Amino acid sequence: MTFQLSVAELANMVDHTLLKADAKKAAFEKVCQEADEYGFKMVAINSAPVAFCKELLKESSVHVGAAIGFPLGQTTIATKVFEATDAIKNGADEIDYVINIGELKNGNLAYIEQEMTGIVSVCQANNILSKVILENCYLTDEEKIAVCEIAKRVKPNFVKTSTGFGTGGAMIEDVRLMKETVGADVKVKAAGGIRDFATAKAMVEAGAERLGTSAGIQIINEYKALVKES
Template structure:
């Protein structure tokens, strides 16, 4: 993507604006949603228990999706539990689902499990016309494991694969994002998340080819963009 073609509004539509802390209050969510409305971001990225409340706070602002984080942040629940959480989030109004893979199963090279988990959740999302995203948590993975996950995703075809939760030991890197993009070869979109807090970092990710940015720093990124453009 040529970032010279972006304006403030089109940049904001890259953002999955996040509030995923355990301690976030009702006032935090009100401020979070109000900020998202002002910026006109693409999605609110929240824990699944907050889906109904964020839908209510959004009101008639239909251009902003609500996305539930499933099995977050460790991914260490069963396929059945992740499937139930996915269904409940969709029932509550979620427009998008970001689920965390079972990293332990990947480390064990149990690729059948990983594929089945992805198929189950992606199938639920497809049936309900909901966007599906698969969180790899790359900070815990070797390069060959990132490639293997991308190959499985290329076969199953979720809407997106995603670098990180933002709660691990590291976030998105250009090297990992390029590896994911090269492996899926346009068959699946890529979302970069974790540690993206300024416009230069965001710009590099978009220019590389990501189509979503997961961040708590949407306002700061937009401000950096405006400063660069002299707006």
């Protein structure tokens, strides 16, 4: 994807992220206000504050996104499906869930497909966007491809590079690999370590159609300045 986005179009690809364990209400109020002001696509939060943020954004077009099984992915399928269902009931517009990385490492692709099918089905039934977090820093290219091949069958809206809590974040080569594998059927979200415009631009050019970052304001302000200069 060649980078020909306006400032507003780039902003609308940003999932403005607040996933800190010690975040207080004031922090959520701030992140929601910023997302609305800058025209970001979504606030990316844990599932507990979903109802609070949904109320704050009830007059806004900004989505509320709940992180499920976050950040380790080490809960059962039933638990993840329940958490996703509960978040949707509380107002979530989008669900980002972490796969069971251990089961992928065990070669248990049937489990990964069952898990993905369970969560994506709940999201589809409620007209909610779904994103599958691979946590690529722990995976081989073969494992990344295997999950993306499953995604081609199950049809989540996005496959996503990272939680931002692992040993590494989004890598351009991973975005390219994921996009090449899923093709036009599924979109790619890059997340983890995207802190400046140059990195955001590179991710978009590699095929990402959504960016998860807590540095969205810095990225957009940097791009605004570059657009003014040109």
